[in-house]
Amino acid sequence: MLSQAGCPKTMLSIRDALEAVEGRWKLLILFxxxxxxxxxxxxxxxxxxxxxxxxxxxxxxxxxxxxxxxEVLDTFPPTVQYSITPHGLSLEKVLDELHFWGLVHRKRIMGS
Structure with missing residues:
Protein backbone atom coordinates (compact mmCIF):
# COMPACT_ATOMS: atom_id res chain seq x y z
CA MET A 1 0.00 0.00 0.00
CA LEU A 2 1.18 3.52 -0.72
CA SER A 3 2.41 5.52 2.24
CA GLN A 4 0.34 8.51 3.25
CA ALA A 5 3.26 10.13 5.11
CA GLY A 6 3.78 13.73 4.01
CA CYS A 7 0.54 13.52 2.07
CA PRO A 8 0.13 17.19 0.99
CA LYS A 9 3.73 17.40 -0.26
CA THR A 10 3.47 14.00 -1.96
CA MET A 11 0.16 14.94 -3.58
CA LEU A 12 1.71 18.16 -4.90
CA SER A 13 4.69 16.37 -6.46
CA ILE A 14 2.43 13.72 -8.04
CA ARG A 15 0.17 16.44 -9.42
CA ASP A 16 3.18 18.28 -10.87
CA ALA A 17 4.41 15.08 -12.52
CA LEU A 18 0.99 14.26 -13.94
CA GLU A 19 0.59 17.76 -15.36
CA ALA A 20 3.94 17.41 -17.17
CA VAL A 21 3.02 14.09 -18.82
CA GLU A 22 -0.79 14.18 -18.73
CA GLY A 23 -2.88 12.97 -21.60
CA ARG A 24 -2.94 10.09 -23.97
CA TRP A 25 0.06 11.01 -26.09
CA LYS A 26 2.96 12.56 -24.19
CA LEU A 27 4.50 9.38 -22.82
CA LEU A 28 4.15 7.70 -26.22
CA ILE A 29 5.93 10.65 -27.86
CA LEU A 30 8.74 10.46 -25.30
CA PHE A 31 9.02 6.72 -25.90
CA GLU A 71 16.06 22.08 -33.06
CA VAL A 72 15.94 23.95 -36.37
CA LEU A 73 18.68 22.57 -38.60
CA ASP A 74 20.58 24.78 -41.02
CA THR A 75 19.25 23.24 -44.22
CA PHE A 76 17.24 24.47 -47.15
CA PRO A 77 14.37 24.33 -46.62
CA PRO A 78 14.82 24.49 -42.84
CA THR A 79 14.45 21.13 -41.13
CA VAL A 80 13.07 20.78 -37.61
CA GLN A 81 13.82 17.78 -35.43
CA TYR A 82 12.83 16.90 -31.91
CA SER A 83 14.88 15.06 -29.34
CA ILE A 84 14.36 13.96 -25.78
CA THR A 85 16.30 15.86 -23.12
CA PRO A 86 18.20 14.28 -20.23
CA HIS A 87 15.27 15.40 -18.05
CA GLY A 88 12.91 13.51 -20.38
CA LEU A 89 15.17 10.45 -20.27
CA SER A 90 14.82 10.47 -16.48
CA LEU A 91 11.29 9.11 -17.07
CA GLU A 92 12.73 5.81 -18.37
CA LYS A 93 11.96 3.92 -15.14
CA VAL A 94 8.43 5.31 -15.11
CA LEU A 95 7.89 4.16 -18.72
CA ASP A 96 9.31 0.72 -17.92
CA GLU A 97 7.07 0.30 -14.89
CA LEU A 98 4.04 1.56 -16.81
CA HIS A 99 4.85 -0.95 -19.58
CA PHE A 100 5.02 -3.86 -17.14
CA TRP A 101 1.88 -2.74 -15.32
CA GLY A 102 0.10 -2.41 -18.68
CA LEU A 103 1.01 -6.00 -19.59
CA VAL A 104 -0.40 -7.31 -16.31
CA HIS A 105 -3.48 -5.10 -16.60
CA ARG A 106 -4.20 -6.19 -20.19
CA LYS A 107 -3.88 -9.84 -19.19
CA ARG A 108 -6.16 -9.33 -16.19
CA ILE A 109 -8.83 -7.41 -18.11
CA MET A 110 -8.70 -9.28 -21.41
CA GLY A 111 -7.74 -12.68 -20.08
CA SER A 112 -4.63 -13.22 -22.21
Missing amino acids: ALSEKPKRFKQLAKDVPGITDKMLSKELKSLEANQLVVR
Whole structure:
Protein backbone atom coordinates (compact mmCIF):
# COMPACT_ATOMS: atom_id res chain seq x y z
CA MET A 1 0.00 0.00 0.00
CA LEU A 2 1.18 3.52 -0.72
CA SER A 3 2.41 5.52 2.24
CA GLN A 4 0.34 8.51 3.25
CA ALA A 5 3.26 10.13 5.11
CA GLY A 6 3.78 13.73 4.01
CA CYS A 7 0.54 13.52 2.07
CA PRO A 8 0.13 17.19 0.99
CA LYS A 9 3.73 17.40 -0.26
CA THR A 10 3.47 14.00 -1.96
CA MET A 11 0.16 14.94 -3.58
CA LEU A 12 1.71 18.16 -4.90
CA SER A 13 4.69 16.37 -6.46
CA ILE A 14 2.43 13.72 -8.04
CA ARG A 15 0.17 16.44 -9.42
CA ASP A 16 3.18 18.28 -10.87
CA ALA A 17 4.41 15.08 -12.52
CA LEU A 18 0.99 14.26 -13.94
CA GLU A 19 0.59 17.76 -15.36
CA ALA A 20 3.94 17.41 -17.17
CA VAL A 21 3.02 14.09 -18.82
CA GLU A 22 -0.79 14.18 -18.73
CA GLY A 23 -2.88 12.97 -21.60
CA ARG A 24 -2.94 10.09 -23.97
CA TRP A 25 0.06 11.01 -26.09
CA LYS A 26 2.96 12.56 -24.19
CA LEU A 27 4.50 9.38 -22.82
CA LEU A 28 4.15 7.70 -26.22
CA ILE A 29 5.93 10.65 -27.86
CA LEU A 30 8.74 10.46 -25.30
CA PHE A 31 9.02 6.72 -25.90
CA ALA A 32 9.23 7.31 -29.67
CA LEU A 33 11.99 9.89 -29.14
CA SER A 34 13.96 7.75 -26.69
CA GLU A 35 15.67 5.89 -29.55
CA LYS A 36 16.89 8.91 -31.54
CA PRO A 37 15.88 12.46 -32.59
CA LYS A 38 13.09 12.58 -35.15
CA ARG A 39 11.41 14.96 -37.51
CA PHE A 40 7.74 15.82 -37.07
CA LYS A 41 6.40 13.51 -39.80
CA GLN A 42 8.46 10.57 -38.51
CA LEU A 43 7.05 11.14 -35.03
CA ALA A 44 3.53 11.24 -36.46
CA LYS A 45 4.16 7.83 -38.05
CA ASP A 46 5.72 6.39 -34.90
CA VAL A 47 2.77 7.42 -32.70
CA PRO A 48 -0.21 5.78 -34.43
CA GLY A 49 -3.51 7.60 -34.17
CA ILE A 50 -2.20 11.04 -33.25
CA THR A 51 -3.23 13.95 -35.46
CA ASP A 52 -0.71 16.55 -36.64
CA LYS A 53 -2.54 19.22 -34.62
CA MET A 54 -2.39 17.15 -31.43
CA LEU A 55 1.26 16.19 -32.01
CA SER A 56 2.16 19.86 -32.41
CA LYS A 57 0.29 20.78 -29.22
CA GLU A 58 1.87 17.96 -27.21
CA LEU A 59 5.38 18.74 -28.47
CA LYS A 60 4.97 22.38 -27.38
CA SER A 61 3.89 21.23 -23.92
CA LEU A 62 6.76 18.74 -23.66
CA GLU A 63 9.16 21.47 -24.74
CA ALA A 64 7.76 23.87 -22.10
CA ASN A 65 8.34 21.17 -19.47
CA GLN A 66 11.93 20.69 -20.73
CA LEU A 67 11.29 17.06 -21.66
CA VAL A 68 11.85 17.63 -25.39
CA VAL A 69 14.01 20.06 -27.34
CA ARG A 70 13.12 21.44 -30.78
CA GLU A 71 16.06 22.08 -33.06
CA VAL A 72 15.94 23.95 -36.37
CA LEU A 73 18.68 22.57 -38.60
CA ASP A 74 20.58 24.78 -41.02
CA THR A 75 19.25 23.24 -44.22
CA PHE A 76 17.24 24.47 -47.15
CA PRO A 77 14.37 24.33 -46.62
CA PRO A 78 14.82 24.49 -42.84
CA THR A 79 14.45 21.13 -41.13
CA VAL A 80 13.07 20.78 -37.61
CA GLN A 81 13.82 17.78 -35.43
CA TYR A 82 12.83 16.90 -31.91
CA SER A 83 14.88 15.06 -29.34
CA ILE A 84 14.36 13.96 -25.78
CA THR A 85 16.30 15.86 -23.12
CA PRO A 86 18.20 14.28 -20.23
CA HIS A 87 15.27 15.40 -18.05
CA GLY A 88 12.91 13.51 -20.38
CA LEU A 89 15.17 10.45 -20.27
CA SER A 90 14.82 10.47 -16.48
CA LEU A 91 11.29 9.11 -17.07
CA GLU A 92 12.73 5.81 -18.37
CA LYS A 93 11.96 3.92 -15.14
CA VAL A 94 8.43 5.31 -15.11
CA LEU A 95 7.89 4.16 -18.72
CA ASP A 96 9.31 0.72 -17.92
CA GLU A 97 7.07 0.30 -14.89
CA LEU A 98 4.04 1.56 -16.81
CA HIS A 99 4.85 -0.95 -19.58
CA PHE A 100 5.02 -3.86 -17.14
CA TRP A 101 1.88 -2.74 -15.32
CA GLY A 102 0.10 -2.41 -18.68
CA LEU A 103 1.01 -6.00 -19.59
CA VAL A 104 -0.40 -7.31 -16.31
CA HIS A 105 -3.48 -5.10 -16.60
CA ARG A 106 -4.20 -6.19 -20.19
CA LYS A 107 -3.88 -9.84 -19.19
CA ARG A 108 -6.16 -9.33 -16.19
CA ILE A 109 -8.83 -7.41 -18.11
CA MET A 110 -8.70 -9.28 -21.41
CA GLY A 111 -7.74 -12.68 -20.08
CA SER A 112 -4.63 -13.22 -22.21
